[in-house]
Amino acid sequence: MKRKAFYLVIFAVAAAGAGSGTWIASRKPAGSTPTPQAAGPAMNVSSITADMARMLDAYRKMIVLTLDDDKLSDAARSQTHAVGQQLFHENQERIARVDEALTKLLASGDPRRFDAVGSLLDVVESGEGLYDADRLAYRETMQSLLGLVARDSSLPAIKLHKRVSEDLDALAEIERNYEKEIRAVFGRFESRSIALKREKWDSYTTYLKTLYQRERILKDYGVVLPYPSKPEPTEPPPQAQQPQKDEAEIFGKALPKKTIVLTFDDGPHRRYSEEIAAILKQYNAPAVFFSVGRNIGSLDAKGAAHLGAGADVSRKLKAAGYVLANHSLTHAQLSKQSGDGLKAEILGTDALLRAVDPERSTLFRFPYGARNKEGMLMLADAHLKSVMWNIDSLDWADPVPSSIADRVLRSVDKEGRGIILFHDIHERTVKALPLVLEKLAAEGYQFAGWDGSTFKAAGAPGSGSAAGGAAQLPIQRAAATGYANSWAILVGIDDYKKWPRLQYAVRDAEGIGQVLVQKFGFAPERVITLKNEQATRAGILGAFHDLMERGKNAGGLQPNDRVFMFFAGHGATRKLSSGRDLGYIVPYDADPDNLALDAIPMTEIQNIAESLPAKHELFVMDACYSGLGLTRGGANAAFLRENGRRLGRQMLTAGGTDQLVSDGGPNGHSVFTWTLLQGLGGKADLNGDGMITATELAAYVAPAVSSVSQQTPAFGSLPGSEGGDFVFELPEETEFLNTNTAQLSNDAIALNTKLDAKASQPAATVVVKDLQGGTATITAPAAVPVSSRQQAQRANDHGLQLYKEKQYAQAEAQFTEALKLRPNFALAANNLGFVFFKQDKYAEAARWFENAIKMDPSRAIAYMNLGDAYARAGQGDKAKTAYKTYLELAPSGSGAGYAKQQLEKL
Template sequence: MIGAAIVAAAAAGAAYYKTRGTPPTAVAAVAAETANPHVPIQAELQSILASYRKIIVLLADEKSMSEPDRKAAAQVGQVLFHENVERFGKVRQLLAKLQEAPASQRDAAYDALLTYIESDSGLYDADRLAFREVLVEMQRLAAANQTLPGIKLHKRVSEDLAALEDIERQYDKELQGIFARFDQRAIVPKRERWDAYVEHLKKLFSRDQIMKDYGVIVPYPVKHGSDDAAPEDFGRSLPPKTVLLTFDDGPHATYTDEVAAILKQYGVPAVFFQVGKNLGQVDAKGKEALGKNAAASRRLLEGGHVLANHSYSHALLSKEKGDQLYGEIAQADQLLKAVDTRRSSLFRFPYGARNAEGMAVLNKLGLRSVMWNIDSLDWADPVPTSIASRVLDLVEKEKRGIILFHDIHERTVKTLPLVLDKLVAEGYSFATWDGSEFTITKAGKPAPDKVAVSTGYADSYAVVIGINDYQKWPKLHYAVQDAKAVRDTLVNRFGFDNSRVFTLTNGEATRNNILALFHDKLANAKLKKDDRIFVFFAGHGATRQLSSGRSLGYIVPVDSDPDQVSVDAIPMSELQNVAESVNSKHLLFVMDACYSGLGLTRAGGTSAFLRDNARRIGRQMLTAGGADQMVADGGPNGHSVFTWTLLQALGGKADLNSDGMITATELAAYVAPAVASVSQQTPAFGSLPGSEGGEFVFQLPAEAEFLSEGSAQLSPEAIALNSKLDTGRRQQADGNSVVVKNLQGEEQKLAAPKPVDASSRQLAQRANDRGLQLYKEKQYAQAEAAFTEALKYRPDFGLAANNLGFVYYKQGKYAEAARWFENTTKIDASRAIAYLNLGDALQRQGDLERGRKAYTSFLELAPNHSSAGYAREQLAKLGTGRPQ
């Protein structure tokens, strides 16, 4: 099988769906084409699906196939894929033509097409992934139609695309044997098995027949040293731990620039093998004319990348000869020279299919054939994590080589950071072409401090303990509530799997249970080297003097005796042993208890640590205070001051360099001075002995809340404390660095890493996220500035536009609010909540007629929304005749 990888990637499941419409037969389709414009489009969709399924059948048993058979199957699969690229182009043309049809006919056609995609009884979840690009095009066209049917269509298509994202996530879970149902949408993903789907496809198609239909393409052996043979590279001659990134089939109007932006972040070069017809045309007189995509190619050159030849039309050159074969190669080279004479002499045969005559043409034109030995199969596999896993496995096997990607898919854009994170972390070098030979560079060399790296973790585990009802120690009031809040934050905000968050509270938290959790539960979890572990303890702490004069800290289980601390409490040295024994990349202890006596080393991060963090072991600890200090439990919502501050930090306040990530050092640099400024505690932080300078990292999720009257804000008590915490932290900070103590009482300076390069989209999201934090604290002027900044980075950011409007609304600036809510509906016509907000703002202005229309649009889009009753009440007040 293409591993459980591609087949499951294409097959997040396999249950049948309720019938909402049966596709017409071929005869009926021809007869109905004029009256039913969806018929030819649906026929193309069915052809797309058939080729998509054949690709899965071709590669389903990849691991059991011989190398020649695997290569031949992949080549035929690529032919099928490129036929689908052509079909997608035809579908786009038909959809554009559909826009010119009468409204009733157009709307009916869209309904029929979406009904087929969403709920045809012959489709599996895996099948629906084949229609992603079609849905994206429908969404784009619907966004330009501001009528109510157009708005509804945009909403429906958006929900379908979101459902496809769920199907992708289900695939990831399925590989781990985890199944779950999804929220109801137009497409209703089911619990399904990929093997059942594949067996179903094998009944429909035979690999042998598919190969026979398309011809088994086996590359001709190259006679090296022959006069008519050009040199050829597969990547196996590169030095160890060196790869060459290559991207085929562009330039693409969108994805080529996105790929280049990612490569820039990592400081990695690449070779782009481009199809001539995507650059422009060569007329009958031999005159070239470049198209608009040529600008993307020039940007690649300016970014330090290499342009290379991938034929004029992506034809199967092993079947071509004479002038046709020569023209495919020469015309593409002519267009590349027109883009820039610095184009390289590199050439890649489409599908890797070449013949002796083709190699002779390369020799005549002074071109050099470049193949590959690591195929991402991104053209066949629709799920990014599966693609990344395949590439990394092959790199591990080959140890060097040329990686084949395509810059014409969204999934490649999603895959690339996952692959580069790992390769950079493991010290791989990256090759490029200097005009005469392949030369080697190190990732990030041009800008080592500006490489944007994700957290790179495999699985995330947590141990969460909270004890209020001690048997013999004074009872506490905050610890269990703190533990529950931390658990909820890990699961709901940072995506920790609920089954991997081990929790003990009150009577469960005995000494034996705590130790068993660390030594047995974590051991049985079969931790991997790329996993992380977060440990939170809220309860009593104690410190005892040793005969050597040193102090030793303890955490106190529920059944501990104050007179027997050294016997039935748990010494911090035991947790240090746990830290040294578990097989995980990073481990962070956060202890809401006060004690002293564990020797910590100073944190060892550098300004470029994100680049190296993935390969460094990290063992760190943050404590609430030192020996003989009392933990303050007067925080809002029943929390201790320390845990409340920790939760605010994880909410985004600890992202001190605004890179979308919170490291353990940043966490301590926010929490320690903030807590010390409002209590008698001096939180401490450091790295455990044996740590290699690695940092535990939280990657902040992008906030997606559209502010409305239902949006929560903090209580006056919480706002007052947050103000004190922020002020205290700023007063003790010197720029982005602060001085905190380790558990031995020594001072150390903690500095946040430098900001990394980010796209305008990322910067806009971060500004919006800051605005939401400020809104919750009722800092409306600052929130207004943050949302304004987000819109400067990204003028089409509907989320920020709505949120800016709502900040104006909260300040009583209803005219300004209405304008921004209207802007939101233009940017994202299916965003129902913006119409509700618009209705409220217009009503406050006294513009009752437009207010009615806004409330009506909201109810049309979201009749079952939790605020639908409120909207109907407002319509009734405005004197509408709409039924209640």
């Protein structure tokens, strides 16, 4: 197997003058590079440069992940390092491809091959856009290139060899220049009494932070760090940490004081594994080499082992007295594996190790330390034991050997004992190891070896304690509306007999009715809808009369109920002899010349409001007029308790006298009703408590409508109100986003953008009109304490709203917030994944769909989404498995036909 140098990156880095410490300001996007030109397919190096570009990206991300990670909790740091290692192993695949491509290029015999490699080196030496610190990323690859070129004795090869050698010398100078600075950054320990000056390195890391953020990197890899719910518990005393010898896992904190176990992952490596073994031998230090099975050989269809060149390295390690152990077959993340796939990862490498050493050890290390219950059970069945670590060298992230050594020594000093994680696939580890061993030996540390059942110098049995989080108890809502039943009278009139025809009124009434029934739980039989010719004066007043009569009978309107009235149609105003304005709503059959007799005056609406035996009533009029003085109920600090005891009679109107209703809203609604619907959809929950009061609704609707039309909505309490506030309780959204989720039209999104720009924010003071033409001041209710679970639900619901408005970045932020508040929120995990999916980020989407399934394995739609993500990413086999699982869970589901179609295509 070709050498896999992790920090190989794109040959498009710092400017000329290697080792000068000069910082180059780029006029190109970071990581951009001219494509070396060479004729002929054999000289096409575009695939090499593309892989190198991604390598550079991963290198920088790993540095960002490790910056200031001493400020993270232990759990958050562990997750951060796991993602960093995942980036590291993804690069191993790219590095192998580049190594193979360069080998083929230089072995091709094509006379242009040296020009092609030279053009790559041109970019190495003079490419724009990056810092000298980036060059440390490809030092090992340059060494590999030096070896490849050395195989050719022609004059061009000799010249190229000299050029690569000079570049390597320059890289060594860069390492010396930045050694102290990088050690200080990667050390992650308290500063010394004299602070190091790290201006250049700080400039570099500051630049990286403009390109990447830790949270963004983690999220792309399926991780959102939760908010800490409470301070982390102090470490229990050593005796409480120690598991029994026969437990399934071994932890470094179980070892006796001043005892160290050395472990090396990801080999065997054709060069570095043996170099590491030679260094260990000088210090008489035992070690465990956790091998990746595919580096040793392969298995045929019958499970027989076929050993490769890596097996020779393993045999030499065994002969030298070192322990060979299992690190999975392909270094997959086994916590996401199950069934036969998981078994193959564990038992495949076990078979290969047995072929190398029939007495192979029983030790196993999960890649990234990521394990699940099924994997642990399989280990037990195979008589294997999981080995973790408590000291991470971070040699997968840190490019400087002295910095690696410094980190390990400080960690050992802090822990007092432990299992150290190294990787035997880096030159930097080879250089760091003697520094570590020399210091530990001088300080009297013992190096423990595995004797087949325990680490020989361990003394006491192993340690560790079962980690687990406290169960989250179900939490009641902060408050309930307290309504027994909900009633509504909805009126919409487009086709007037004698008034100008309207276009949107009927649609408005229907839309409000759908929201009341589907979102707020109004029983359909208690929602009375009058449209066009049904909405005569007699019909409208008769509906209210019937409602009052029902109150006299069992099952009718009761004092603990609420009544909502919506009118969409013409409004009118008449000047009385006293000079006061009187407003009217205009029924279907009203004569414009006989308004006083045919229309319904606001005074009659007021009388109806006072006559209805309900707790709270809200009248919403999508018509413009003036003529009824409204009074505001006083604010009450104990709203949630007092509101249930106070009658409420409130009205919200679309505008004042001589104003025209704007009928050009989206989806066939007036601007006023569209805004009202958006408010009821959740935007009017100004204090985030999951409830929308009539006051909040007015505080959202009035300024929003005024900002996009010539209307000035009015709001207030009708005479007789005791200050009660009509309340809509927002339900918890349960929609798992998927390809069938509808989004708003472009005109709706455009209008919402304008509305939101002017809408009131929580606790804002809003001035609105009353129906006499005066003003009233509304102060939105202050935020009330709610549980983290409720906050997470609200964030998810807000995310759904933003997704439907195609505000993907904001939706992503809300779903992320939901997961920070509630880490096992499968709904938010799926929805975050679908935001990625919608933006064609299929790998990221798949990770979050997998997370959702892990949180809620029975959620069929998440498997459908996962299948779509895999299919778009070109992973047909995984897509088939996901679609089949969906069909098993929901054989008659709405997506069954679609899933079958997709399976036929794959």
